[in-house]
Amino acid sequence: MRRRRARGGQGSVPVPLLVPAVVAVAFLVLPLVGLLVRTPWSELGSQLTAPGVGQALRLSLVSASLATAVSLVLGVPLAWVLARSRIRGRGVLRALVTVPLVLPPVVGGVALFLVLGRQGIVGRWLDEAFGITIPFTTTAVVIAETFVAMPFLVISVEGALRAADARYEEAAATLGADRWTTFRRVTLPLVAPGIAAGAVLCWARALGEFGATITFAGNFPGTTQTMPLAVYLALQRDPESAIVLSLVLLVVSLATLLLLRGRWLGRAGAAP
Amino acid sequence: MLAAMLLAGCGSGDDGGTSGGRDGGTGGGAVGGDLTGTLTVFAAASLTGVFTDLGDRLEADHPDLDVQFNFAGSSALATQITQGAPADVFASANTGQMNVVADADLADGEPEVFTANVLEIAVPAGNPADVTGLADFEREELALAVCAPEVPCGAAAEDVFAAAGVTARPDTQEEDVRAALTKVELGEVDAALVYATDVAAAGDSVEGISFPEAEDAVNDYPVCVLADAPNPAAARAFVELVLSDEGRTALADAGFRTP
Numbered sequence: 001m002r003r004r005r006a007r008g009g010q011g012s013v014p015v016p017l018l019v020p021a022v023v024a025v026a027f028l029v030l031p032l033v034g035l036l037v038r039t040p041w042s043e044l045g046s047q048l049t050a051p052g053v054g055q056a057l058r059l060s061l062v063s064a065s066l067a068t069a070v071s072l073v074l075g076v077p078l079a080w081v082l083a084r085s086r087i088r089g090r091g092v093l094r095a096l097v098t099v100p101l102v103l104p105p106v107v108g109g110v111a112l113f114l115v116l117g118r119q120g121i122v123g124r125w126l127d128e129a130f131g132i133t134i135p136f137t138t139t140a141v142v143i144a145e146t147f148v149a150m151p152f153l154v155i156s157v158e159g160a161l162r163a164a165d166a167r168y169e170e171a172a173a174t175l176g177a178d179r180w181t182t183f184r185r186v187t188l189p190l191v192a193p194g195i196a197a198g199a200v201l202c203w204a205r206a207l208g209e210f211g212a213t214i215t216f217a218g219n220f221p222g223t224t225q226t227m228p229l230a231v232y233l234a235l236q237r238d239p240e241s242a243i244v245l246s247l248v249l250l251v252v253s254l255a256t257l258l259l260l261r262g263r264w265l266g267r268a269g270a271a272p
Numbered sequence: 273m274l275a276a277m278l279l280a281g282c283g284s285g286d287d288g289g290t291s292g293g294r295d296g297g298t299g300g301g302a303v304g305g306d307l308t309g310t311l312t313v314f315a316a317a318s319l320t321g322v323f324t325d326l327g328d329r330l331e332a333d334h335p336d337l338d339v340q341f342n343f344a345g346s347s348a349l350a351t352q353i354t355q356g357a358p359a360d361v362f363a364s365a366n367t368g369q370m371n372v373v374a375d376a377d378l379a380d381g382e383p384e385v386f387t388a389n390v391l392e393i394a395v396p397a398g399n400p401a402d403v404t405g406l407a408d409f410e411r412e413e414l415a416l417a418v419c420a421p422e423v424p425c426g427a428a429a430e431d432v433f434a435a436a437g438v439t440a441r442p443d444t445q446e447e448d449v450r451a452a453l454t455k456v457e458l459g460e461v462d463a464a465l466v467y468a469t470d471v472a473a474a475g476d477s478v479e480g481i482s483f484p485e486a487e488d489a490v491n492d493y494p495v496c497v498l499a500d501a502p503n504p505a506a507a508r509a510f511v512e513l514v515l516s517d518e519g520r521t522a523l524a525d526a527g528f529r530t531p
Contacts, residue, residue: 110454110458113458113460114458117458117459117460118415118459118460119458119459119460133415135415135443135460136415136443136444214446214447214451215451215454217444218417218443218444218445218446218455219420219444219445219446219447220442220443220444220445221445224444225445229447232447233420233422233423233447234422235347235351236345236347236348236420236422236423237347237422239351
Protein backbone atom coordinates (compact mmCIF):
# COMPACT_ATOMS: atom_id res chain seq x y z
CA MET A 1 0.00 0.00 0.00
CA ARG A 2 2.63 2.43 1.09
CA ARG A 3 4.97 1.38 -1.66
CA ARG A 4 2.30 1.81 -4.33
CA ARG A 5 1.53 5.33 -3.20
CA ALA A 6 5.20 6.24 -3.26
CA ARG A 7 5.60 4.91 -6.78
CA GLY A 8 2.52 6.67 -8.16
CA GLY A 9 3.58 10.00 -6.72
CA GLN A 10 1.16 12.53 -5.32
CA GLY A 11 0.86 14.63 -8.48
CA SER A 12 -0.32 11.82 -10.71
CA VAL A 13 -4.07 12.20 -10.94
CA PRO A 14 -5.35 10.36 -14.03
CA VAL A 15 -6.55 12.82 -16.67
CA PRO A 16 -10.08 11.33 -16.93
CA LEU A 17 -10.47 12.13 -13.23
CA LEU A 18 -8.57 15.39 -13.21
CA VAL A 19 -10.59 17.22 -15.86
CA PRO A 20 -14.05 16.60 -14.37
CA ALA A 21 -12.66 17.32 -10.91
CA VAL A 22 -11.36 20.71 -12.03
CA VAL A 23 -14.71 21.46 -13.68
CA ALA A 24 -16.47 20.48 -10.45
CA VAL A 25 -14.27 22.76 -8.38
CA ALA A 26 -14.87 25.67 -10.76
CA PHE A 27 -18.60 25.01 -10.74
CA LEU A 28 -18.75 24.94 -6.96
CA VAL A 29 -16.33 27.76 -6.24
CA LEU A 30 -17.12 30.33 -8.95
CA PRO A 31 -20.44 31.44 -7.41
CA LEU A 32 -18.50 32.08 -4.20
CA VAL A 33 -15.98 34.14 -6.18
CA GLY A 34 -18.93 36.06 -7.62
CA LEU A 35 -20.08 36.86 -4.10
CA LEU A 36 -16.61 38.01 -3.09
CA VAL A 37 -16.25 40.21 -6.17
CA ARG A 38 -19.55 41.94 -5.52
CA THR A 39 -18.95 42.41 -1.79
CA PRO A 40 -18.93 46.10 -0.85
CA TRP A 41 -15.82 45.80 1.32
CA SER A 42 -15.88 49.45 2.38
CA GLU A 43 -19.33 48.99 3.87
CA LEU A 44 -18.45 45.70 5.49
CA GLY A 45 -17.97 47.17 8.95
CA SER A 46 -21.21 49.09 9.07
CA GLN A 47 -23.15 46.16 7.59
CA LEU A 48 -21.71 43.74 10.11
CA THR A 49 -22.57 45.89 13.08
CA ALA A 50 -26.05 46.69 11.74
CA PRO A 51 -28.75 45.85 14.28
CA GLY A 52 -30.14 42.39 13.89
CA VAL A 53 -27.19 40.79 12.11
CA GLY A 54 -25.59 39.39 15.26
CA GLN A 55 -29.01 38.38 16.51
CA ALA A 56 -29.83 36.47 13.31
CA LEU A 57 -26.39 34.84 13.27
CA ARG A 58 -26.68 33.71 16.89
CA LEU A 59 -30.16 32.35 16.31
CA SER A 60 -28.94 30.48 13.23
CA LEU A 61 -26.02 28.86 15.03
CA VAL A 62 -28.05 27.96 18.12
CA SER A 63 -31.00 26.54 16.22
CA ALA A 64 -28.85 24.59 13.74
CA SER A 65 -26.85 23.11 16.62
CA LEU A 66 -30.00 22.17 18.52
CA ALA A 67 -31.46 20.62 15.37
CA THR A 68 -28.24 18.61 14.95
CA ALA A 69 -28.39 17.48 18.58
CA VAL A 70 -32.00 16.34 18.21
CA SER A 71 -31.08 14.62 14.93
CA LEU A 72 -28.22 12.77 16.63
CA VAL A 73 -30.36 11.60 19.54
CA LEU A 74 -33.16 10.38 17.28
CA GLY A 75 -31.37 9.76 14.00
CA VAL A 76 -28.51 7.48 15.05
CA PRO A 77 -30.89 4.92 16.61
CA LEU A 78 -33.07 5.14 13.49
CA ALA A 79 -30.04 4.53 11.28
CA TRP A 80 -29.18 1.48 13.41
CA VAL A 81 -32.71 0.13 13.00
CA LEU A 82 -32.46 0.61 9.23
CA ALA A 83 -29.03 -0.98 8.95
CA ARG A 84 -29.03 -3.76 11.55
CA SER A 85 -32.50 -4.78 12.61
CA ARG A 86 -34.53 -7.38 10.77
CA ILE A 87 -37.92 -5.75 11.19
CA ARG A 88 -40.33 -6.00 8.28
CA GLY A 89 -40.91 -3.11 5.92
CA ARG A 90 -37.44 -1.63 6.34
CA GLY A 91 -37.41 -0.63 2.66
CA VAL A 92 -40.64 1.30 3.07
CA LEU A 93 -39.34 2.83 6.29
CA ARG A 94 -36.16 3.98 4.57
CA ALA A 95 -38.16 5.53 1.72
CA LEU A 96 -40.37 7.36 4.23
CA VAL A 97 -37.35 8.70 6.09
CA THR A 98 -35.98 10.22 2.90
CA VAL A 99 -39.26 11.99 2.08
CA PRO A 100 -38.03 15.32 3.56
CA LEU A 101 -35.11 15.16 1.11
CA VAL A 102 -37.35 15.26 -1.94
CA LEU A 103 -40.17 17.33 -0.48
CA PRO A 104 -39.89 21.03 -1.36
CA PRO A 105 -39.09 22.60 2.04
CA VAL A 106 -42.04 25.00 1.79
CA VAL A 107 -44.34 21.98 1.45
CA GLY A 108 -42.57 20.51 4.46
CA GLY A 109 -43.42 23.68 6.37
CA VAL A 110 -47.09 23.43 5.45
CA ALA A 111 -47.04 19.74 6.43
CA LEU A 112 -45.60 20.69 9.82
CA PHE A 113 -48.49 23.14 10.24
CA LEU A 114 -50.97 20.37 9.53
CA VAL A 115 -49.47 18.30 12.36
CA LEU A 116 -48.09 20.80 14.88
CA GLY A 117 -49.95 24.00 13.97
CA ARG A 118 -52.73 25.50 16.05
CA GLN A 119 -55.24 23.64 13.90
CA GLY A 120 -52.96 20.62 13.42
CA ILE A 121 -53.62 17.05 14.49
CA VAL A 122 -51.18 17.16 17.42
CA GLY A 123 -50.90 20.93 17.73
CA ARG A 124 -54.60 21.41 18.48
CA TRP A 125 -54.36 18.96 21.36
CA LEU A 126 -51.17 20.61 22.69
CA ASP A 127 -52.93 23.97 22.59
CA GLU A 128 -56.09 22.75 24.34
CA ALA A 129 -54.40 20.57 26.95
CA PHE A 130 -51.31 22.60 27.80
CA GLY A 131 -51.80 25.98 26.14
CA ILE A 132 -48.68 25.31 24.04
CA THR A 133 -48.57 26.72 20.51
CA ILE A 134 -45.50 25.93 18.48
CA PRO A 135 -45.66 28.03 15.25
CA PHE A 136 -43.80 31.35 15.24
CA THR A 137 -41.45 30.32 18.06
CA THR A 138 -37.76 29.41 18.16
CA THR A 139 -38.88 25.86 18.92
CA ALA A 140 -40.62 25.89 15.55
CA VAL A 141 -37.33 26.91 13.89
CA VAL A 142 -35.54 23.94 15.47
CA ILE A 143 -38.37 21.58 14.50
CA ALA A 144 -38.40 22.79 10.88
CA GLU A 145 -34.62 22.50 10.61
CA THR A 146 -34.61 19.05 12.21
CA PHE A 147 -37.32 17.87 9.82
CA VAL A 148 -35.31 18.91 6.79
CA ALA A 149 -31.80 18.03 8.04
CA MET A 150 -32.18 14.76 9.97
CA PRO A 151 -32.43 12.54 6.86
CA PHE A 152 -28.90 13.60 5.88
CA LEU A 153 -27.61 12.29 9.19
CA VAL A 154 -29.67 9.09 9.07
CA ILE A 155 -28.49 8.19 5.58
CA SER A 156 -24.84 8.92 6.36
CA VAL A 157 -24.88 6.89 9.55
CA GLU A 158 -26.77 4.03 7.93
CA GLY A 159 -24.13 3.94 5.17
CA ALA A 160 -21.36 3.87 7.77
CA LEU A 161 -23.08 1.07 9.68
CA ARG A 162 -23.46 -1.02 6.54
CA ALA A 163 -19.82 -0.49 5.64
CA ALA A 164 -18.62 -1.33 9.17
CA ASP A 165 -17.34 -4.83 9.76
CA ALA A 166 -20.14 -6.68 11.56
CA ARG A 167 -17.68 -9.30 12.83
CA TYR A 168 -16.60 -7.01 15.66
CA GLU A 169 -20.19 -6.90 16.83
CA GLU A 170 -20.50 -10.66 16.46
CA ALA A 171 -17.32 -11.10 18.46
CA ALA A 172 -18.74 -8.88 21.18
CA ALA A 173 -21.90 -10.95 21.19
CA THR A 174 -19.97 -14.24 21.54
CA LEU A 175 -18.14 -12.71 24.47
CA GLY A 176 -21.50 -12.23 26.14
CA ALA A 177 -22.32 -8.58 25.48
CA ASP A 178 -26.00 -7.82 24.88
CA ARG A 179 -27.01 -5.77 21.86
CA TRP A 180 -27.26 -2.49 23.75
CA THR A 181 -23.79 -2.91 25.24
CA THR A 182 -22.45 -3.94 21.84
CA PHE A 183 -23.99 -0.85 20.31
CA ARG A 184 -22.47 1.46 22.91
CA ARG A 185 -19.03 -0.14 23.27
CA VAL A 186 -18.37 -1.52 19.78
CA THR A 187 -20.68 -0.09 17.11
CA LEU A 188 -20.64 3.56 18.13
CA PRO A 189 -16.83 3.90 18.25
CA LEU A 190 -16.61 1.96 14.99
CA VAL A 191 -18.88 4.32 13.05
CA ALA A 192 -17.91 7.52 14.86
CA PRO A 193 -16.39 9.09 11.71
CA GLY A 194 -19.59 8.34 9.81
CA ILE A 195 -21.67 9.90 12.57
CA ALA A 196 -19.40 12.96 12.54
CA ALA A 197 -19.73 13.32 8.77
CA GLY A 198 -23.50 12.94 9.04
CA ALA A 199 -23.67 15.51 11.81
CA VAL A 200 -21.70 17.99 9.71
CA LEU A 201 -24.03 17.48 6.73
CA CYS A 202 -27.03 17.80 9.02
CA TRP A 203 -25.70 20.96 10.68
CA ALA A 204 -24.85 22.59 7.37
CA ARG A 205 -28.26 21.78 5.93
CA ALA A 206 -29.98 23.12 9.05
CA LEU A 207 -27.90 26.29 8.96
CA GLY A 208 -28.95 27.04 5.39
CA GLU A 209 -32.58 26.00 5.88
CA PHE A 210 -35.04 28.53 4.48
CA GLY A 211 -38.31 27.20 3.08
CA ALA A 212 -39.65 25.09 5.93
CA THR A 213 -38.48 27.61 8.50
CA ILE A 214 -40.11 30.68 6.98
CA THR A 215 -43.30 28.71 6.42
CA PHE A 216 -43.68 26.97 9.75
CA ALA A 217 -41.81 29.33 12.09
CA GLY A 218 -42.50 32.56 10.26
CA ASN A 219 -40.07 35.43 10.31
CA PHE A 220 -39.57 37.66 13.29
CA PRO A 221 -36.26 39.27 14.29
CA GLY A 222 -34.86 37.72 17.46
CA THR A 223 -37.28 34.80 17.66
CA THR A 224 -37.42 33.12 14.27
CA GLN A 225 -35.40 35.20 11.81
CA THR A 226 -32.36 33.08 10.99
CA MET A 227 -29.59 34.24 8.64
CA PRO A 228 -31.05 32.72 5.45
CA LEU A 229 -34.32 34.55 6.15
CA ALA A 230 -32.46 37.78 6.89
CA VAL A 231 -30.49 37.37 3.65
CA TYR A 232 -33.63 36.76 1.63
CA LEU A 233 -35.37 39.82 3.04
CA ALA A 234 -32.27 42.02 2.70
CA LEU A 235 -32.23 41.01 -0.96
CA GLN A 236 -35.63 42.66 -1.34
CA ARG A 237 -34.41 46.04 -0.23
CA ASP A 238 -30.63 46.19 -0.37
CA PRO A 239 -28.84 43.48 -2.42
CA GLU A 240 -25.42 44.65 -1.18
CA SER A 241 -26.23 44.01 2.44
CA ALA A 242 -27.65 40.63 1.39
CA ILE A 243 -24.24 39.79 -0.09
CA VAL A 244 -22.48 40.81 3.12
CA LEU A 245 -24.89 38.74 5.21
CA SER A 246 -24.36 35.72 2.94
CA LEU A 247 -20.63 36.14 3.33
CA VAL A 248 -20.89 36.28 7.12
CA LEU A 249 -22.92 33.08 7.17
CA LEU A 250 -20.43 31.46 4.81
CA VAL A 251 -17.34 32.45 6.79
CA VAL A 252 -18.81 31.41 10.11
CA SER A 253 -20.00 28.04 8.81
CA LEU A 254 -16.72 27.31 7.00
CA ALA A 255 -14.71 28.30 10.06
CA THR A 256 -16.81 26.03 12.26
CA LEU A 257 -16.53 23.10 9.90
CA LEU A 258 -12.77 23.51 9.44
CA LEU A 259 -12.29 23.76 13.19
CA LEU A 260 -14.32 20.62 13.84
CA ARG A 261 -12.69 18.78 10.96
CA GLY A 262 -9.25 19.63 12.28
CA ARG A 263 -10.22 18.22 15.67
CA TRP A 264 -11.69 15.04 14.25
CA LEU A 265 -8.86 14.46 11.82
CA GLY A 266 -6.36 15.14 14.58
CA ARG A 267 -8.02 12.52 16.75
CA ALA A 268 -8.32 10.01 13.91
CA GLY A 269 -4.71 10.62 12.95
CA ALA A 270 -3.56 10.06 16.51
CA ALA A 271 -5.36 6.72 16.85
CA PRO A 272 -3.38 4.27 14.66
CA MET B 273 -39.61 32.93 -38.39
CA LEU B 274 -37.22 35.44 -36.90
CA ALA B 275 -37.54 37.62 -39.99
CA ALA B 276 -41.31 37.53 -39.67
CA MET B 277 -41.03 38.62 -36.07
CA LEU B 278 -38.74 41.48 -36.96
CA LEU B 279 -41.03 42.55 -39.81
CA ALA B 280 -44.03 42.41 -37.51
CA GLY B 281 -42.13 44.48 -35.00
CA CYS B 282 -41.32 47.15 -37.57
CA GLY B 283 -44.81 47.19 -39.01
CA SER B 284 -46.58 47.75 -35.75
CA GLY B 285 -43.91 50.20 -34.66
CA ASP B 286 -44.85 52.45 -37.56
CA ASP B 287 -48.50 52.68 -36.74
CA GLY B 288 -47.91 52.95 -33.04
CA GLY B 289 -48.75 49.34 -32.31
CA THR B 290 -52.49 49.60 -32.77
CA SER B 291 -53.05 45.85 -32.77
CA GLY B 292 -55.16 44.94 -29.78
CA GLY B 293 -55.67 48.64 -29.21
CA ARG B 294 -56.91 50.48 -26.20
CA ASP B 295 -60.55 50.21 -27.17
CA GLY B 296 -61.92 46.85 -28.16
CA GLY B 297 -58.76 44.79 -28.08
CA THR B 298 -60.65 41.61 -28.78
CA GLY B 299 -61.95 42.71 -32.18
CA GLY B 300 -60.45 42.31 -35.63
CA GLY B 301 -58.89 38.98 -36.45
CA ALA B 302 -57.34 40.66 -39.49
CA VAL B 303 -55.22 43.02 -37.37
CA GLY B 304 -54.40 40.12 -35.11
CA GLY B 305 -52.36 38.22 -37.64
CA ASP B 306 -49.27 40.34 -37.18
CA LEU B 307 -48.24 39.20 -33.70
CA THR B 308 -46.23 36.01 -33.55
CA GLY B 309 -43.62 34.33 -31.44
CA THR B 310 -43.45 34.34 -27.67
CA LEU B 311 -44.39 37.21 -25.39
CA THR B 312 -42.80 37.06 -21.95
CA VAL B 313 -44.54 39.05 -19.23
CA PHE B 314 -42.93 39.57 -15.82
CA ALA B 315 -45.71 40.53 -13.43
CA ALA B 316 -46.27 40.94 -9.70
CA ALA B 317 -47.70 37.80 -8.11
CA SER B 318 -50.94 39.60 -7.20
CA LEU B 319 -51.71 39.98 -10.92
CA THR B 320 -51.65 36.21 -11.55
CA GLY B 321 -55.40 35.78 -12.07
CA VAL B 322 -56.12 38.89 -14.13
CA PHE B 323 -53.03 38.74 -16.33
CA THR B 324 -53.43 35.04 -17.10
CA ASP B 325 -56.95 35.87 -18.24
CA LEU B 326 -55.80 38.85 -20.33
CA GLY B 327 -53.00 36.73 -21.81
CA ASP B 328 -55.53 34.12 -22.89
CA ARG B 329 -57.56 36.82 -24.60
CA LEU B 330 -54.50 38.13 -26.46
CA GLU B 331 -53.61 34.60 -27.56
CA ALA B 332 -57.19 34.08 -28.77
CA ASP B 333 -56.85 37.22 -30.92
CA HIS B 334 -53.40 36.27 -32.18
CA PRO B 335 -53.27 32.51 -32.75
CA ASP B 336 -49.55 32.60 -33.58
CA LEU B 337 -48.68 34.32 -30.32
CA ASP B 338 -47.63 32.44 -27.21
CA VAL B 339 -47.90 34.44 -23.99
CA GLN B 340 -45.65 33.29 -21.14
CA PHE B 341 -45.81 34.68 -17.61
CA ASN B 342 -43.33 34.90 -14.80
CA PHE B 343 -45.30 35.79 -11.68
CA ALA B 344 -43.23 36.60 -8.60
CA GLY B 345 -42.55 39.32 -6.06
CA SER B 346 -41.90 42.66 -7.77
CA SER B 347 -38.44 43.03 -6.27
CA ALA B 348 -37.39 39.56 -7.39
CA LEU B 349 -38.64 40.37 -10.89
CA ALA B 350 -36.83 43.73 -10.93
CA THR B 351 -33.62 41.92 -9.94
CA GLN B 352 -34.09 39.34 -12.70
CA ILE B 353 -34.70 42.07 -15.29
CA THR B 354 -31.67 44.13 -14.27
CA GLN B 355 -29.63 40.91 -14.40
CA GLY B 356 -30.64 40.48 -18.03
CA ALA B 357 -33.67 38.17 -17.97
CA PRO B 358 -35.26 38.18 -21.47
CA ALA B 359 -38.61 39.79 -20.66
CA ASP B 360 -40.93 41.90 -22.83
CA VAL B 361 -43.22 43.48 -20.24
CA PHE B 362 -42.80 44.34 -16.57
CA ALA B 363 -45.79 45.01 -14.34
CA SER B 364 -44.75 45.93 -10.79
CA ALA B 365 -46.87 46.05 -7.63
CA ASN B 366 -45.22 49.31 -6.60
CA THR B 367 -43.45 52.26 -8.17
CA GLY B 368 -40.22 51.61 -6.24
CA GLN B 369 -39.36 48.38 -8.04
CA MET B 370 -40.42 49.88 -11.37
CA ASN B 371 -37.95 52.69 -10.67
CA VAL B 372 -35.19 50.10 -10.19
CA VAL B 373 -35.83 48.97 -13.76
CA ALA B 374 -36.37 52.47 -15.17
CA ASP B 375 -33.23 53.83 -13.47
CA ALA B 376 -31.22 51.13 -15.21
CA ASP B 377 -32.56 52.48 -18.55
CA LEU B 378 -34.38 49.22 -19.14
CA ALA B 379 -37.88 50.67 -19.59
CA ASP B 380 -39.04 51.63 -23.06
CA GLY B 381 -40.72 54.99 -22.45
CA GLU B 382 -42.42 56.18 -19.28
CA PRO B 383 -44.01 53.42 -17.13
CA GLU B 384 -47.76 53.88 -16.81
CA VAL B 385 -49.82 53.30 -13.67
CA PHE B 386 -52.68 50.98 -14.65
CA THR B 387 -54.25 50.05 -11.34
CA ALA B 388 -53.91 50.24 -7.58
CA ASN B 389 -54.41 48.02 -4.58
CA VAL B 390 -55.20 48.73 -0.94
CA LEU B 391 -54.64 46.73 2.23
CA GLU B 392 -57.37 44.79 3.95
CA ILE B 393 -57.43 42.68 7.11
CA ALA B 394 -57.80 39.00 6.30
CA VAL B 395 -59.27 36.74 8.98
CA PRO B 396 -60.15 33.02 8.89
CA ALA B 397 -63.76 32.22 7.97
CA GLY B 398 -66.02 33.04 10.90
CA ASN B 399 -63.49 35.49 12.33
CA PRO B 400 -62.75 33.38 15.46
CA ALA B 401 -60.88 36.16 17.29
CA ASP B 402 -63.52 38.85 16.62
CA VAL B 403 -61.16 41.15 14.83
CA THR B 404 -62.86 44.41 13.90
CA GLY B 405 -60.13 46.80 12.84
CA LEU B 406 -56.52 47.80 12.79
CA ALA B 407 -56.45 48.29 16.59
CA ASP B 408 -56.73 44.51 17.05
CA PHE B 409 -53.14 44.23 15.83
CA GLU B 410 -52.13 45.51 19.27
CA ARG B 411 -53.68 42.49 21.01
CA GLU B 412 -50.83 40.40 22.41
CA GLU B 413 -52.93 37.22 22.74
CA LEU B 414 -53.71 37.00 19.03
CA ALA B 415 -51.54 35.29 16.43
CA LEU B 416 -50.93 38.01 13.85
CA ALA B 417 -49.10 38.18 10.54
CA VAL B 418 -47.95 41.18 8.57
CA CYS B 419 -45.55 41.38 5.63
CA ALA B 420 -41.88 42.08 6.33
CA PRO B 421 -41.00 45.78 6.03
CA GLU B 422 -38.59 44.91 3.20
CA VAL B 423 -41.41 43.90 0.83
CA PRO B 424 -44.08 46.26 -0.58
CA CYS B 425 -47.04 44.98 1.43
CA GLY B 426 -44.95 45.33 4.61
CA ALA B 427 -43.98 48.89 3.79
CA ALA B 428 -47.65 49.65 3.20
CA ALA B 429 -48.52 47.99 6.52
CA GLU B 430 -46.05 50.24 8.35
CA ASP B 431 -47.70 53.26 6.73
CA VAL B 432 -51.21 52.34 7.81
CA PHE B 433 -50.12 51.46 11.34
CA ALA B 434 -48.38 54.83 11.59
CA ALA B 435 -51.45 56.61 10.23
CA ALA B 436 -53.70 54.82 12.71
CA GLY B 437 -51.31 55.27 15.64
CA VAL B 438 -51.32 51.52 16.21
CA THR B 439 -48.28 49.72 17.65
CA ALA B 440 -48.62 46.37 15.94
CA ARG B 441 -47.45 43.22 17.72
CA PRO B 442 -47.13 40.71 14.87
CA ASP B 443 -45.93 37.16 15.52
CA THR B 444 -44.40 36.91 12.09
CA GLN B 445 -43.28 39.19 9.27
CA GLU B 446 -43.98 37.21 6.14
CA GLU B 447 -41.78 37.24 3.07
CA ASP B 448 -44.70 38.03 0.78
CA VAL B 449 -48.41 38.61 0.86
CA ARG B 450 -49.26 35.08 -0.33
CA ALA B 451 -47.39 33.59 2.62
CA ALA B 452 -49.32 35.84 5.01
CA LEU B 453 -52.61 34.80 3.42
CA THR B 454 -51.70 31.10 3.54
CA LYS B 455 -51.37 31.35 7.31
CA VAL B 456 -54.87 32.81 7.51
CA GLU B 457 -56.20 30.06 5.23
CA LEU B 458 -54.61 27.42 7.46
CA GLY B 459 -56.13 29.12 10.53
CA GLU B 460 -52.65 29.53 12.05
CA VAL B 461 -53.06 33.27 12.57
CA ASP B 462 -56.12 35.19 13.70
CA ALA B 463 -55.54 38.06 11.31
CA ALA B 464 -53.13 39.20 8.63
CA LEU B 465 -52.71 42.43 6.73
CA VAL B 466 -52.90 41.64 3.01
CA TYR B 467 -54.19 43.25 -0.18
CA ALA B 468 -57.89 43.48 -0.96
CA THR B 469 -57.27 41.52 -4.17
CA ASP B 470 -55.76 38.64 -2.22
CA VAL B 471 -58.85 38.42 -0.05
CA ALA B 472 -61.01 38.51 -3.19
CA ALA B 473 -59.00 35.67 -4.72
CA ALA B 474 -58.84 33.53 -1.57
CA GLY B 475 -62.40 32.23 -1.64
CA ASP B 476 -64.53 31.14 1.29
CA SER B 477 -61.81 30.26 3.77
CA VAL B 478 -60.89 33.92 4.27
CA GLU B 479 -62.95 36.99 5.15
CA GLY B 480 -61.86 40.55 4.50
CA ILE B 481 -62.27 43.56 6.78
CA SER B 482 -61.60 46.94 5.20
CA PHE B 483 -60.47 49.90 7.31
CA PRO B 484 -60.28 53.64 6.66
CA GLU B 485 -56.51 54.00 7.19
CA ALA B 486 -55.94 51.84 4.10
CA GLU B 487 -56.31 54.99 2.04
CA ASP B 488 -52.98 56.18 3.46
CA ALA B 489 -51.12 53.44 1.66
CA VAL B 490 -52.59 53.02 -1.79
CA ASN B 491 -50.22 50.92 -3.88
CA ASP B 492 -49.87 51.97 -7.52
CA TYR B 493 -49.15 49.33 -10.17
CA PRO B 494 -47.03 50.63 -13.07
CA VAL B 495 -46.45 48.67 -16.28
CA CYS B 496 -43.96 49.18 -19.11
CA VAL B 497 -42.56 47.61 -22.25
CA LEU B 498 -38.93 46.75 -21.64
CA ALA B 499 -36.21 48.39 -23.71
CA ASP B 500 -34.57 45.06 -24.56
CA ALA B 501 -37.87 43.31 -25.27
CA PRO B 502 -37.35 40.42 -27.72
CA ASN B 503 -40.93 40.89 -28.94
CA PRO B 504 -41.73 44.63 -28.64
CA ALA B 505 -44.83 44.57 -30.86
CA ALA B 506 -46.55 41.94 -28.77
CA ALA B 507 -45.36 43.70 -25.64
CA ARG B 508 -47.04 46.93 -26.71
CA ALA B 509 -50.22 45.06 -27.60
CA PHE B 510 -50.31 43.49 -24.14
CA VAL B 511 -49.70 46.78 -22.33
CA GLU B 512 -52.44 48.43 -24.39
CA LEU B 513 -54.82 45.60 -23.53
CA VAL B 514 -54.04 46.09 -19.83
CA LEU B 515 -54.72 49.84 -20.12
CA SER B 516 -57.89 49.36 -22.19
CA ASP B 517 -61.43 49.41 -20.80
CA GLU B 518 -61.44 45.66 -21.16
CA GLY B 519 -58.33 45.43 -19.01
CA ARG B 520 -59.75 47.81 -16.42
CA THR B 521 -62.95 45.78 -16.15
CA ALA B 522 -60.96 42.58 -15.63
CA LEU B 523 -58.87 44.29 -12.96
CA ALA B 524 -61.94 45.68 -11.19
CA ASP B 525 -63.51 42.21 -11.17
CA ALA B 526 -60.46 40.91 -9.32
CA GLY B 527 -60.74 43.53 -6.57
CA PHE B 528 -58.29 46.07 -8.00
CA ARG B 529 -59.25 49.71 -8.08
CA THR B 530 -58.91 52.26 -10.86
CA PRO B 531 -55.86 54.47 -10.31
